[in-house]
Amino acid sequence: MLAFVLRRLAQSIVVMLAVALVAFALFNFVGDPVANMVGPDTPLNERAAIRERLGLDEPLPLRYARFVAHVAHGDFGVSYRTGEPAGRLILSRLPATLELALCSALLALIVGLPVGVYTGLHPKGAATRLMLTASLLGISLPTFVVGLLFIMLFSVTLHWLPAFGRGEVVQFGLWSTGLLTRSGLAALVLPSLTLGLFQTALIVRLVRSEILETLRTDYIKFARARGLSERVVHYRHALKSAIMPVITISGLQLGAVIAFAIITETVFSWPGMGLLFLQSVQTVDIPVMAAYLVLIGFLFVVINLVVDLLYFVVDPRLRLKSRAA
């Protein structure tokens, strides 16, 4: 088990190095960072001096090697846009994104699991058809449109919820949370709904298909033949098998949600990592872009590791196999 974890962590370093390499190769095509740093009337020799100072014209392998060396010391460079150390800047925005992602994932599970189970157990009902249509909408509507629709309805027309921002947050050392204040909770609702809509729809359809499939298997037939009640058959046996793929998908989705909450964060002006990344792309803020991509690479590896470990916990077959090995 320990060997497994260590092997995975070593792999994560390889992943991050690869991501950083690809990122640096791309940075030659993102535009001119100096233009955003100085006014349009700045003389050419001054621009050249800045480029030299920042090492922007050096060959790619050299810049990459220097970047890796600095990152090994935890130094991601200084943001061209805000003048703050890039690593610290991203970490300061991490709580906002994580809170949003976790809330949306939780929402998706709380809504998606029961709905999925219901539609799986009652495949022909009218309510099922309604829920499936709604889930279809949830999968097909782009996040951008959903977010703006929510804002138009709940903020502009009804004045129930705020259209932007995070509200008041309470700071606990490095972490900041909006869950403890009224305005923070209000501000969390629409973005979580927007971000969670797609995940909910996905979970509903997944759980439903898993349950439908499981209910057709032999061991369920034997359980019924043995005289177990429908309730025990459904919830103790069928559901447990259906949970497995949901864990996988939710885990992988969580990584994607954290990394790519960019659109939701932009629409709601949510001060998280996603919005920071978008702004850094627009202003060609290379240190922040590089730091963000490397950290996201690391995040994906860690999430995949956690998902695999959860398999051990949930699936007894894997536990037996590892003990035998």
Place this chain on the structure above:
Amino acid sequence: MSGNKLLLALASLAIAFTVATAEAKTLKIAGAADIPTLDPHGKSDNNTLSFLGNIYEGLVRRDAALKLQPALAVSWSHPSELVYRFKLRPNVKFHDGSALAAADVVFSFERAVKPRSEVRTIFASFKSARAIDPLTVEVETKWPDPLLVERTYAVPIMSKAWAEKHNAVDPVDMNANATANGAHRGAMGTGPFMLKSHQPGRSTVAVVNPNWWDKKASNLTEVTYVPIPNAGTRTAALLSGEIDLNYDLSIQDMARVRATPGLKVVAGPEIRTIFLALDQSRDELLESNVKGKNPFKDIRVRKAVYQAIDIEAIRKHVMHGLSRPNALMWAERVNGYDKALDKRFPYDPAAAKKLLAAAGYPNGFEVGFDCPNDRYLNDEETCKAITSMLARVGIKATLNAMPRGKWFAKLLPDYKISMTLAGWFPLGVYDAAHTLTGVMSCRNRQQGRGIFNLGGYCNPKLDEVIKASEREFDPTKRLALLREAARIHRDDIGHIPLHDSFIAWGMKAKVDVVQTADNILLWRYVTVK
């Protein structure tokens, strides 16, 4: 705390809060970009100045028509060619109560020309300053500069003592750890508002300065600035009432805001002029099917491009009325503008075709057309309209619209363009000199001239006139030289001027503002009913 005590505390808090809010006149402004730094010599873009211009002041300021007015200096004189003398306003206090003195002005000027200062290029003629007495400053320039007083508008005055105490003696270095510099997140000026808090990316708050030296025309007590990058969300926040003023209203949202009861749009011309630059420096265009010669070197081709463009149609249908067609390279409120010269060559596609045929291109030619898509108001839409207009006379332009990061990479330092849309705002001095030096002078890397001369247009006669105007102190003679420069450039068709951009602010109907053509929102003019 016991239940009853808690209830009492909450109740009294609620009462106090209601009483406070009844008298407080607050303004919540939302803009697209965040305020990158609070250092007054740190950035020279309009968004930052629109905030800092209320907290910091310079020796002079501008009124609603952008005319120069005394501010921290009550009078100035020009005893010799290289020397200016400023008499400071007495009894002016910084926000911490300390008195403004000549030493603060000397310190601020010297700070403004240090290596990392963004206002250095505007203040380029400054050599040194000294305090003659606590209320008199003498400034020496490197060369004779008739615009020195105008330039001081762009150099806000900081408190020397505060800067020394807060590690802000040097301008903020945005490429090293900027937060170590006290002026990056803090401010100490003399303006009508004081900084209260600054959370980058979230909100910045300022409160009214009760000890300001001028009488107040505003009834604001607190101003909050929040960045909302998404244009749709920004408009939604205005529609929902969460913000009071949308500083960057997009054109397509204007009708919606106008139609909403309780909201209004305040729009007006900006001193930013949009134009086309055509590559006249190369013998063969980089992005064209014409080989062996450069069509844009022929004035007939340039005139054909000019006359192919229906700028009125662009104003009506692309800009929705939010542009002012211009025949000059600077706007009405810029010093040096002359209405008599503001006569465009008429829109005439037939004449354009004849000119192209006479120049040897009866079937037109192909050319690459660069355009930013996130820099100027409806820039990409303007370029699309121009592309179709040029196609009608035979010039097949391939439009390449891109974000400003990529666009700038193409422009500088190697000017890798054949034809591009661009805009210019005469920073700081609001004078034609800024445009003449930056855009219309022959490119000269050593002297730092013609940096934004994207097409490489060069007329030595024009350069002579420009240089003469830079040394001319008599305002009448100088204006005549600026007019002469405009005339020469117009006859050369060095660039193709299009229009002056517009500013559009959306706000609640109860907010009254004075909109100045430099797109700087001055809170000292804002009243909330």
